[in-house]
Amino acid sequence: MDYLSLFVSFKLAVVTTSLLMILAAPLAYFLAYARFPGKSLLEAMLNLPLALPPTVLGFYLLVMMGPMGMGGRMWESLGGGPLLFTFTGIVVAALVYSMPFAIQPMKAAFEKIDRRLMENAYVLGLSRLKTFIRVIIPNSLNGIAAAAILVFLHSMGAFGVLLMVGGSIPGETKVASIAIYEAVETMKYTEAALMSLCFIPVSYGFLLLMNRLNRD
């Protein structure tokens, strides 16, 4: 069994989930409460990865993250080195790919908070940022946890996008889903079955947890 690719998948899911929770929380807050022209355009753009075929998204990311692409050049000018076919590159791809799964549950949780709680925090002297940290986040923990679970599972199972951007470099960009695909291609069905089996308890356990969170 290809433990290394399982490890890369797990590492990718942990890094993506951690980064996305920090990046998506202010975006979700902004989308939940701000009113501005073009809000629905921005929201639809952030949700585009939900609707696009992963290979199409992967193709555009490949172009943008390449040495001639805007993202790739920006990253290199910051001293980040190449993005394509690196672990950093698949993290960026997974961030974009899983963004809607982080934003939607968090936004829904933020919108559910009674506005009077926020107003009470303001009259008690809290700034918007402190209200976000001390009132909104603690009262949206279920939504944030649901977002984290969805992002983690989605990143663990990503295939097309990662293959386009990262290829299949063992220990770097070869994740478990790619290893399973390659095992099937080379007729190693037992290995593919064992690796696939690893996903079942993880996914099932997290979904049970999410059901419980939704009930609370």
Place this chain on the structure above:
Amino acid sequence: MALQVVLKKKLEYIDIDVSFSCEADSLLVLIGPSGGGKSSIIRMMSGLDKPDAGSIVCNGKTWYDSESRIFLPPQKRRLGYVFQDYTLFPHLSLYENAAFAAVDKKEVDRLMEFFGIGHLREQRPHKVSGGERQRCAICQALAREPQLLLLDEPFSALDVITRRVLREELKHLKQKLSYPFVYVTHDIGEALFLADEILPVVDGKIDKGWMQRTITREPSAGLSPKATREPRLSLVY
């Protein structure tokens, strides 16, 4: 005057246009029918809503002045605001709620004892009664050591007996504090019991005759027209 207010705002159904002032030791009641603009007035006083024009001066400090374009956000107005209900933070205990913006934590214990909720300090808001929640909300507002206390129908969601007890506690408390209270209600009995000054607000304007008309028309309020002429009642404009 500790508080001077001039407010104008165009709302969807009414235009608010009021002007009033209040002494430091006064409890001013804004009374009037629902939808008359009472809550909008105290929301503007708190800074949660912005008036179209006017001014608000509290203890000599300008909180709002449309001419000089001063508008302090709620965070910078040192005030307490007690809402109708459901504004305690559900993830915090009653003590943590009361101490949320406290200047002096020791004062929080004293306030909780005064309001008879000292024994509930570790309870979450949803585990206690509506009356206890509102007592805690008053503690939370007072612990900030405000220069003005705004109360927006704070007891309207409570049963009659609890409401009566809380009114008495509030009146007792007011005697100990030397900053103005502005209290919104549509209950004439409550207004007459609590108020040092009464300001009837109807359709966004001050309507001097509203109380008299309402009491005369609705004897079920349990008050004779004579009650409105009691010395405690002094209309302010």
